[in-house]
Amino acid sequence: MSSHRGSDQKPETIAITAGRPVVAPDSDLNQPISLNSTFTAGGPIGYGRYGNETWTALETAIGALEGGDTLSYSSGMAAVSAVFSTLPVGAKVVASNQGYSGVMTLLGKLTEAKKICTTLVSIADTNEVITALDGADLLWLESPTNPSLDVADLPALIKAAKSRNIIVAVDNTFATALIQKPLLMGADIVMNSVTKYLAGHSDVILGSLSTNSPEHYKALEDARKFNGSIPGPFEAWLALRGIRTFPLRFQRASENALELAKRLSGHSLVARVRYPGLPTDPQHLKAKEFMNGFGAIVSFEYAGSASATDRVCASSKIITNATSLGGVESLWERRRRWPIESSSVPESLIRISVGCEDVDDLWADIDAALQAGN
């Protein structure tokens, strides 16, 4: 386990200082890319599927941000799969009925194959979630959810689950450690799609799991070793490079997101805006209680059909019509273009991953595209 403890530095400092080589005359400033499938016998790593110094550097940095010992995986979904693979057959999982479509699909497949039993709940309804916890083995939380931006009352739900001895895992991809730290609230495992804000440049797919439990760490490390879901050293290096500017990027993108959410709310071609940072959002007061900010994803419903909404997404010049999120460049898409997206997501919902461009340029692009769909 790589140690993350003993740092009282702010995340802005940690992002820049964590995961560097030991300082010595002429030592590397940056962790080199370790391209080795094997290592001379006698050391702690032994083989390239068991460990790699570039992974360790990345894991040290994510661990310091999240406050837990961290393992990196070949993708966010590989990290999610590692968590589910540690459950006994027949385990009862409680999860949101609306969340990242890849996780929802995986849950459906594991349930269909009778590997787990799943109870899906409205994550924003704290009482409904707590009622479903009886007899559960794992509470899987994603908050805010992708793409509906529902907010789970993390402190209340984690407390309720832990008092019943239920494992709690939180997908922190949208919020990031900058605005919420589930491990500090008592969660057992935090998952990140490192692909998104941490790496930040839409050029790498990676995932991570952080935990303070040696038992979970061992089980999750074994899952990585023996399922073989390891990150590539180059990808780990790229992600660590991205982390150096993560707080700067995230703050700028979040400011842009709030401003765009406000402007979208007043637009005649927009039926509804979802952004937990908007004072009018139904989740705003709850989010404010434990989140340190509201992130950089905005979802809104276009006042038009699915095909008109597709025209909107295809019409922008600065924002790219593409899936994914968390990069410096703004992306948007109509989520229901994906057959696996939940039918509870409206056909005309557009999710914007707001980037770091000038906000007035973004707004001019959005306004022109909204008109083009009409």
Ligand SMILES: Cc1ncc(COP(=O)(O)O)c(C=O)c1O
């Ligand atoms: C909230 C969330 N969790 C998990 C994932 C899966 O991550 P990856 O694409 O890195 O496998 C995604 C991907 O979009 C996501 O948005």
